Amino acid sequence: MSTPDTPSPAPDARGEQPTDRPTDLPLAVLDFVGIEHGESAHAAIEGAVEVAEAVEAAGYRRYWMSEHHNMDSLACSAPEILVAALGARTERIRIGAAGIMLPNHAPFKVAETFRTLLALYPGRIDLGLGRAPGTDPLTAHVLRRGTTVDVGADFPGQVAELLAFLGDGFPEGHPYRPLVAAPVVPERPEVFLLGSSPYGPRFAAVNGLRAVFAHHMSPEIATRVLREYRRDFEPAHDGDRPWSAISVLTFASDDAEAVLEFEAGWALTMQNLARGIREPLRPEQVREYAASDAFRRSRAAVALAEDRMVTGTADDVVARLRAIQADAEADEVVLVTPSIDRARRIASFEQVAAAWRARP
Numbered sequence: 001m002s003t004p005d006t007p008s009p010a011p012d013a014r015g016e017q018p019t020d021r022p023t024d025l026p027l028a029v030l031d032f033v034g035i036e037h038g039e040s041a042h043a044a045i046e047g048a049v050e051v052a053e054a055v056e057a058a059g060y061r062r063y064w065m066s067e068h069h070n071m072d073s074l075a076c077s078a079p080e081i082l083v084a085a086l087g088a089r090t091e092r093i094r095i096g097a098a099g100i101m102l103p104n105h106a107p108f109k110v111a112e113t114f115r116t117l118l119a120l121y122p123g124r125i126d127l128g129l130g131r132a133p134g135t136d137p138l139t140a141h142v143l144r145r146g147t148t149v150d151v152g153a154d155f156p157g158q159v160a161e162l163l164a165f166l167g168d169g170f171p172e173g174h175p176y177r178p179l180v181a182a183p184v185v186p187e188r189p190e191v192f193l194l195g196s197s198p199y200g201p202r203f204a205a206v207n208g209l210r211a212v213f214a215h216h217m218s219p220e221i222a223t224r225v226l227r228e229y230r231r232d233f234e235p236a237h238d239g240d241r242p243w244s245a246i247s248v249l250t251f252a253s254d255d256a257e258a259v260l261e262f263e264a265g266w267a268l269t270m271q272n273l274a275r276g277i278r279e280p281l282r283p284e285q286v287r288e289y290a291a292s293d294a295f296r297r298s299r300a301a302v303a304l305a306e307d308r309m310v311t312g313t314a315d316d317v318v319a320r321l322r323a324i325q326a327d328a329e330a331d332e333v334v335l336v337t338p339s340i341d342r343a344r345r346i347a348s349f350e351q352v353a354a355a356w357r358a359r360p
Contacts, residue, residue: 033076
């Protein structure tokens, strides 16, 4: 599988390559498609489209959506459907799922789905693969039809099967060799292996795949494992070369109160998940917590902001993101900006893009 450093532009309606490409920054967005307090799922999805349109205009290369289940606060249980909707409302930015939690799905169906997306939007579709369930154990049990799944044992075979259906093909005599994942298209999605532990980058390296690591989940090991990925990369096909991205909790604003509220919102979200609470945060709840002595004085909050988040003014944020990118030897940075205020999120993405362009 070829993994160029810069994605090819999508053909226009006549099948010709455009001569200019505004999505030129080594930046992407991972969106959880959050449902803000009091809004409908429809409004949340329309909001995700608004975010995608804004980051495309700002020059981001990719816009991805996650797969999460059993969450009142998120509208991303079917990212492949959302990708189809986003493709109709954007023009050039690459769109995709980061990821498809492969143990929840049949590889053949995933191949059919993403080939259909490529037929709709040639040159623009990304497919990130994860091995986590994207949910709690009971929901994972339901998604997998009650079967016992040994993810560690099954995942490598699932990935190999999916890649075969996407174009690698099966060896002579394999029972799946006669099958065709329709529709047949002349390309494959850009495939990425996602991870928040050393397993993901290591698996990507030995299989010649692109790697994306969740710094926002495991910041303490993120840069090291991505450097090791590049060092240990083994091409699966002629022309393969290492490519990696790192996803970072990011928020840029000149408003110090907005920064504190972003940090407080994430802290409350993590607390709620630990307690089994999956409903949207109330804005007043976030504001009260951000203003509390418990948050402002707690060492945990300071550690959260300094180690797991990149927040502050756009110039400061970009300086830190570039330092993380250089340390990780990553090709792209994926911004993760969950917030209860979509307008603030969009402003943050736009400010980061402008500051990134301004730095030599």
